[in-house]
Amino acid sequence: QVQLVQSGAEVKKPGSSVKVSCKASGGTFNTYTITWVRQAPGQGLEWMGRIIPILDITNYARKFQGRVTITADKSTTTAYMELSSLRSEDTAVYFCARIYCSGNACHFDSWGQGTLVTVSS
């Protein structure tokens, strides 16, 4: 059973960066794809990007291109999401999830608990 445990809440100033971690256990990290999803207060879920750790391949939603960086440390089975140039609209709960694929059919099958990032001056 895959478990994803995320780092704790953060408060950041506008213009700064935040880096959220997502530690995976269970299963084999090298076979994972990890994705990041965020949810602003009272809003819906928004896909941000994904990483295949074993290949170090990343893909990002166009909206976040240039501002988000997703990385992974295979030695600690931890994925990271760094968002830069923070603004108040980035205040949200950030979730990591594992993408499980069977052939071309992929879905988000295990989720972290979420990390609240608050951007405030």
Added chain:
Amino acid sequence: QTVVTQEPSFSVSPGGTVTLTCGLNSGSVSTSHYPSWYQQTPGQAPRTLIYNTNTRSSGVPDRFSGSILGNKAALTITGAQADDECDYYCVLYMGSAIWVFGGGTKLTVL
């Protein structure tokens, strides 16, 4: 710009049947979008309900089912219960390792 559409809200009576849909602002949803559905209660992480159009995730009761109806993906809940009252999101795969969430549907059971 790809927009995945869902009904903002829906109501169902206890024991009733409701079908939530997931469409595209341009074009039709097909099985090639590998639609998946997630349930979220306030303050919690999403829970996977349905993937690959119509496959139930482990532990999900069979009163939840997925399908393609016309040009949309659909989530049908039969025999709605009080604890089904929460938010439901669909996700579509758009190719090139890009996924897009729908805006979510807030389901009320009353």
